[in-house]
Amino acid sequence: MKIALLCGGPSLERGISLNSARSALDHLSSDTVEVVPVYFDSRKRAFRVSPAQLYSNTPSDFDFKLDKTSAPLSTSALVRLLKSVDMVFPIMHGPFGEDGEIQSFLEKNGIPFVGSGSRACKQTFDKFVSNEYIRARGFHVLPSALLKIFHKDHRSIIQNFFKRHSVKRAIVKPATGGSSIGVFSVETPEEALEKVRFIFSKRMDTRVVIEPFAEGIEFTTIILQNKFGLPVALPPTEIETDYSENQIFDFRRKYLPTHQVTWHCPPRFEEKVIEQIQAQAEQIFSLFGMRDFARFDGFVLPDGNIWFCDFNPVSGMEQNSFLFQQASRIGFTHASILRYILENACKRCGLLPPKADTLLLNKRKPVKVLFGGDTSERQVSLMSGTNVWLKLRKSQKYKPEPFLLDKSGNVWRLPYHLALNHTVEEIVYNCENYAKAKERLNSFEKRTRIKLGLEYDFAREEFFEPERMSLIDFVKSSKFVFNALHGGSGEDGTVQVTLTDNNVKFNGPGERVSKLCMDKWATLEFLRGSNIEGLVFVPRKVLKTEDVIRFKVNKFQILWKELVSSLRTRNFIIKPRGDGCSTGVARLCSYEDLLKYIGLLRLRAPIIPKDYIRNKNNIDLPPQVPTELLLEKFVDTDVLRVRRNELKHSKKTEWLEITVGVVMIGSKLKVFNPSITVAEAGILSVEEKFQGGTGVNITPPPSSLLKTHLLRRVKDIVSKVAEAIGIEGYSRVDAFMNMNNGNLIIIEVNTLPALTPSTVFYQQALAENPPIFPTELLEILIENKGY
Numbered sequence: 157m158k159i160a161l162l163c164g165g166p167s168l169e170r171g172i173s174l175n176s177a178r179s180a181l182d183h184l185s186s187d188t189v190e191v192v193p194v195y196f197d198s199r200k201r202a203f204r205v206s207p208a209q210l211y212s213n214t215p216s217d218f219d220f221k222l223d224k225t226s227a228p229l230s231t232s233a234l235v236r237l238l239k240s241v242d243m244v245f246p247i248m249h250g251p252f253g254e255d256g257e258i259q260s261f262l263e264k265n266g267i268p269f270v271g272s273g274s275r276a277c278k279q280t281f282d283k284f285v286s287n288e289y290i291r292a293r294g295f296h297v298l299p300s301a302l303l304k305i306f307h308k309d310h311r312s313i314i315q316n317f318f319k320r321h322s323v324k325r326a327i328v329k330p331a332t333g334g335s336s337i338g339v340f341s342v343e344t345p346e347e348a349l350e351k352v353r354f355i356f357s358k359r360m361d362t363r364v365v366i367e368p369f370a371e372g373i374e375f376t377t378i379i380l381q382n383k384f385g386l387p388v389a390l391p392p393t394e395i396e397t398d399y400s401e402n403q404i405f406d407f408r409r410k411y412l413p414t415h416q417v418t419w420h421c422p423p424r425f426e427e428k429v430i431e432q433i434q435a436q437a438e439q440i441f442s443l444f445g446m447r448d449f450a451r452f453d454g455f456v457l458p459d460g461n462i463w464f465c466d467f468n469p470v471s472g473m474e475q476n477s478f479l480f481q482q483a484s485r486i487g488f489t490h491a492s493i494l495r496y497i498l499e500n501a502c503k504r505c506g507l508l509p510p511k512a513d514t515l516l517l518n519k520r521k522p523v524k525v526l527f528g529g530d531t532s533e534r535q536v537s538l539m540s541g542t543n544v545w546l547k548l549r550k551s552q553k554y555k556p557e558p559f560l561l562d563k564s565g566n567v568w569r570l571p572y573h574l575a576l577n578h579t580v581e582e583i584v585y586n587c588e589n590y591a592k593a594k595e596r597l598n599s600f601e602k603r604t605r606i607k608l609g610l611e612y613d614f615a616r617e618e619f620f621e622p623e624r625m626s627l628i629d630f631v632k633s634s635k636f637v638f639n640a641l642h643g644g645s646g647e648d649g650t651v652q653v654t655l656t657d658n659n660v661k662f663n664g665p666g667e668r669v670s671k672l673c674m675d676k677w678a679t680l681e682f683l684r685g686s687n688i689e690g691l692v693f694v695p696r697k698v699l700k701t702e703d704v705i706r707f708k709v710n711k712f713q714i715l716w717k718e719l720v721s722s723l724r725t726r727n728f729i730i731k732p733r734g735d736g737c738s739t740g741v742a743r744l745c746s747y748e749d750l751l752k753y754i755g756l757l758r759l760r761a762p763i764i765p766k767d768y769i770r771n772k773n774n775i776d777l778p779p780q781v782p783t784e785l786l787l788e789k790f791v792d793t794d795v796l797r798v799r800r801n802e803l804k805h806s807k808k809t810e811w812l813e814i815t816v817g818v819v820m821i822g823s824k825l826k827v828f829n830p831s832i833t834v835a836e837a838g839i840l841s842v843e844e845k846f847q848g849g850t851g852v853n854i855t856p857p858p859s860s861l862l863k864t865h866l867l868r869r870v871k872d873i874v875s876k877v878a879e880a881i882g883i884e885g886y887s888r889v890d891a892f893m894n895m896n897n898g899n900l901i902i903i904e905v906n907t908l909p910a911l912t913p914s915t916v917f918y919q920q921a922l923a924e925n926p927p928i929f930p931t932e933l934l935e936i937l938i939e940n941k942g943y
Contacts, residue, residue, distance in 0.1 A: 157189050158241035158508040162258060164196040164215055167250025168360070171214045176247045176473035178210045178913060179480075182547065182930075183490040184245075188511040188788055194234075200252060201228035204237060208922040211914065211930065212853070216798040221858075224803075235265050242507060243498065244269040247470060254469045255281040255332055257530045268505035270497060272446040272469045280444050280467035284331050284365045285579045287465070290440060295460040300367040302331065315350070317366055325369035328352055330361030332376070340875040341369060370463065372455035375423060377433060378471060378482045379441045380608065383500055387441040388607040389434035389598045390482040394423030400445035413500040419578045422593070422600055423480055429456060430600075436462055441867045448501050452476060475543060475913050476576045484573035486601045487619060494782070496608075521553035523548060523938060524634045528580045530563040531643035532739045532762075532776040535579055539912040541640035542575050548638075554938060559630060560584070561641065567630040569623040587622040594621075617887065631655060634691060635660045636943045638934075641841045643735055647675040647908045651933070661712050661943045665907045666886045672881065675734045676786055683902055686880040690873040692894075692901050696788035698733060701781055705758050709751065719787060725840075727790035732782035740777050742769050743790055757781050791892045791901060796832065796854070803854070805861065811901075812861070814870070814893045815853075817909070817920045819886040819933075820876045820940040825878055826870045828920035829856035830893070855919040862895065869898035879904060886937055888917060 159654065163177035164170050177193060185191040185207070195205045197219060203226050222228075229237065238244055244267055246258050257279035262269045272280070280286050284302045291297040301317045303310050317323065328351040329339040338360045340351040352364050377392035397417040423430060437452050444467070449473035454464040471479045473494075483493040491513075499509040525548070527541020528534055541558065544674040548556035558575045560568045562584045570583065574590075577583045586593070631637070631654055639662050645651055649671035655662045664670070673679050677698055684693055697719065720726055730753055731741040742764060744750050749769050756777060757765055794815055795806040817828040832854040857867065874889050889911035892901040909917055911934070921928035928936070 157243070158192055159184060159189060160192045160194050160238055160241045160244045161244040161918040162194050162196065162244060162248060162253075163210070165248040165250065165258075166196075166198045166200055167248065167658075168254060168333075169249040170198070170472070173587060174210060174212065174215055175475075175914065176249070176470075176477075177476075178492060179473045179475060179736065180247055181207055181210055182550075183316065184494050186491075186513045188513055192237075194229075194237070195222075196248065196252070197228075200502065202234045203228055208927050208929070211918045211922055212855075215802065216311045217502065219798060224799065235267070237418075238262070238265070238267045242268075243502060243505070245498070246271055247473060247925045248561065249468075249470055250337075251281075251332055268501075268507065270501040271448050272444075272450065276447070276471045280446065280450075280469055282332050283329065283466065284363070286444075286467050290443065290464065293443060296435065296463050296464055297456075297930050298367050298370065298465070300365050301351055301519060303364045303366065307363040309527055309809065310352055311345075311349055314366060315346045318345050318348075321368060323368050324347055326366055327369055328355070328366050330355055331365050332361055337747050346425075351369075354418055356925070367465075370465070371465070372457040373425070374453070374455055375425075375433065376451060376453045376478050378479050379437050379438050379446070379452065380483075380497070381446075381448050382608045383498055384609070385504070385608065386607070387446075388602060388604060389437040389441075391422045391485055392430065392433050393478055393482060394420040394425065396420060417578065419481070419583055421485060422597060425456060427596075429460075429462075432462055436464065440464060447504065449479070449497050471791045474576060475539070475546065481576045482571075483665075484576050485597065486608070489572060497915065517626065517673075519554060520551065521636065521943065522634075523554045523556045523636050523638050524559050524630070525638045525640055526558050526559050526561055526567070526630075526646075527640040528560040528562060528583070528642055529641045529646050530779060531641075531646075531776050532735070534563075534644035536738075537640055537642040537646070538580055538583075538914065540642065540910050540915075541638075543913050544638055544640055544766035544911050548934055550931050551935055552688045553935055554636075556638070560587075561627065561646070565627055567625050567627055569624060569625070572617050573619060574622055587624070589943060590622055617927055628654070628658075631658050633658055634660050635939060636660070636941075638938065639663055640911060641737065642908060642910065661941050663908075663937045663941060665883055665887065669884065670907050673887070673907045676731070676904050677733050677784075679905055680902060683877060686876075688873065688876045688880060690869065691877070692773075692899050694789040694901055695725070696786060697723060699785045699787060701754075701757065701783060701785055704754055705781070707754070712747045712751045712754075716750060723787070723789055725789040727792070728787050729790050730785055730787050732778055733784040733786045735778050735782060737870040738765075738776065740775065740782070742771060742775055744787075745770065771903045793892065794895070803858065803860075810895045811892045812895060813903075815916055816871070816874045816891070817882055817886070817917050818874065818889060819921075819936060820884065821936060822940075825875060825883065827875045827878070829923050830862075830870055830874075831855040831865070831916045831920060832857050832861065833916075853916045855916060856923050862893075866895070866898040870900065873898070873900050876908070877902065877905070883907075885940055 161177045163173045165173060173823050181191050193202045193205050193207055193210055203222055245263060246253055252258055254277055256274035258272035259277050263274055278468060284300060287297045287300060299321050301313050303313055325343050326348055328342055328348050338355055342348045342351055348366060355361060355364050374395040375392045378388050378390045382388050441450060451468040453466040454462060457463055473479055474664055502509040525541050525545045526535045529537055545556045545558045548554050558570045560570055560583055568587045574583055574586050578587060586668050637655055637660055639646060639651060641647060647670060649667040652667040652670050672682060683691060728744045730744055742753055761777055762859050763777060764771055766774050791807050791811055792809050793811045794808050797804045812834045814830040815833055816830040870893055877889060886904040890903040918930045921933045
């Protein structure tokens with residue numbers, strides 16, 4: 157069966173659409189299902205793209221290439237393509253994808269598709285219209301007001317709304333936007349007016365909704381249609397977050413694991429409240445005439461009422477999204493829930509569903525995937541580890557199992573559904589409290605499975621009670637450990653020694669190289685002594701934290717003058733001498749900045765708050781105060797931007813930041829083509845490095861930026877760096893590159909680079925000829941260690 161995945165679109169959430177499409181590709185494609193990706197750019201032009209392009213970090217990564225390398229499909233060509241497949245699966249979020257426009261196009265051309273029809277999408281997607289519609293039919297809805305872009309009554313509407321409803325805090329949002337972007341919490345009419353004007357000025361929408369801030373507890377629930385066409389709401393997820401300082405469950409909190417949000421599934425509500433949520437969700441699904449699946453967001457209010465505030469015809473499908481998390485609680489895997497939705501859509505359209513997949517070989521070698529830990533990068537490790545586990549599940553060579561290292565040093569063998577929680581802390585909590593939740597979970601599972609018409613043994617082999625063990629017992633019971641830990645003992649050689657001493661094979665470099673590369677100062681000193689032609693070194697200095705943490709203000713002033721003099725700059729990068737590649741990395745431009753940074757370490761703060769030290773996003777700090785800090789000259793780079801599908805290059809210094817993957821294939825070290833990395837704030841945030849939809853990586857660099865002979869030179873220098881250090885298995889080299897001569901300033905060598913769904917490592921492997929797809933790349937990382 158051929159399935160066309162429609163992704164992208166003009167919405168600000170098109171990066172999330174790319175992530176959703178990538179998940180669908182990973183879990184739907186098989187020997188019986190062929191996936192044909194179709195990408196819509198910001199101007200709604202359709203392009204047939206390769207599956208490899210779905211592994212880009214954002215649409216911007218390849219938007220600028222499309223005009224030069226591909227022609228957009230004409231309307232007739234698009235119709236022919238979509239009619240040549242068996243079923244279309246629209247996976248676009250926001251306008252065009254969820255407002256009924258693409259559904260209307262498919263309906264007019266008689267093309268069968270998964271999901272709700274155009275009428276239901278149009279009605280549910282408009283936040284004002286949908287709420288008024290359910291209010292008129294007896295459902296509880298908070299008051300709201302509508303503002304239109306060219307009307308002159310914005311101030312009076314807002315003031316009257318605040319006064320009439322005694323509003324102390326309100327939400328301002330686009331009437332037809334997505335559920336995350338452009339949503340603001342405000343406290344005064346003036347602030348509300350400012351946000352309304354901002355939304356209109358950015359043309360996020362031509363209509364804006366204002367409503368009271370809901371004081372209740374937030375939840376979200378997935379609704380599936382069963383094979384009889386009846387809606388079935390899955391056990392909802394409770395969203396516990398900090399609403400102080402006008403914070404909301406925003407884009408970054410929704411799509412990047414963070415300690416600031418906790419997901420509870422099943423929720424902590426009383427059973428009658430859960431049943432009420434499920435019953436009302438099913439009624440509203442039917443009321444709107446929705447099909448196949450949807451996600452509804454709402455609140456349990458203090459007075460006990462349920463308010464459904466947002467209806468998503470196309471639920472997000474990221475790796476640990478609500479769809480997969482809730483479905484896993486009743487026994488679905490990623491692949492089986494997508495198959496279930498697809499098969500029901502096929503039956504509705506009178507099509508034969510796809511045949512069952514070929515069974516995987518029984519003689520696959522066991523691989524234990526270890527992730528988590530106690531470092532500030534533990535949530536990235538969680539994303540890396542679960543992605544490795546999920547991708548290797550399709551391998552004919554290896555049989556993966558997920559294991560979590562908790563903050564106390566225990567290892568947990570995880571059932572499928574617990575591996576999909578949002579954070580390490582959530583998983584540990586659910587493991588420790590599994591016995592208490594088991595009876596309640598079983599009753600929800602049983603009821604929901606009966607409603608969905610599922611057989612009792614459907615996909616049940618993945619679901620068992622979590623098992624705790626010591627790290628050494630875990631190691632001794634293993635043949636191969638895929639180490640997906642980041643930072644700390646997982647990357648500094650400690651875990652590597654334990655595995656080696658117990659004759660257990662593992663991915664990546666061994667103890668010596670891991671220990672060296674974890675120490676950023678030692679790595680650069682080693683490379684300086686290696687005399688590799690083409691390497692350039694910037695001035696830098698090590699500070700002992702225990703000394704500076706006791707400094708008074710005047711001492712910081714003196715230290716700053718000394719640093720400016722000795723390092724010959726007024727712009728520095730400060731970071732822990734030995735930690736992950738994003739942890740505690742900040743730019744300093746004054747002694748006050750240094751004072752603030754050290755002050756946060758003194759307080760053992762978990763983060764550097766947004767805008768506190770010239771940082772556009774929160775920056776995670778290490779859980780333990782680092783022994784030493786590394787200060788080095790800030791390298792100012794040229795400015796790269798993707799605007800209107802064009803790559804804009806503003807020259808400043810002739811330096812650009814790059815990252816380069818290095819992999820052992822057979823007995824040879826292969827250097828991938830570099831990626832040029834574009835940061836929002838001069839320093840790559842953890843989101844930009846690891847989370848799809850938030851950062852731009854240009855892979856490989858276009859010839860307009862890097863001439864062929866310089867590309868060869870860069871790869872040659874990286875190869876010499878890897879050989880000098882003694883890289884085994886694989887690593888990633890981060891550096892600044894001079895565009896005129898190809899010289900490099902090495903930032904660090906990362907011996908366990910992230911393997912999250914959209915990491916640049918996969919993009920570089922896919923840019924090879926022939927392309928190396930993610931599962932094949934992971935198999936190589938295991939094979940090259942002799943397993």
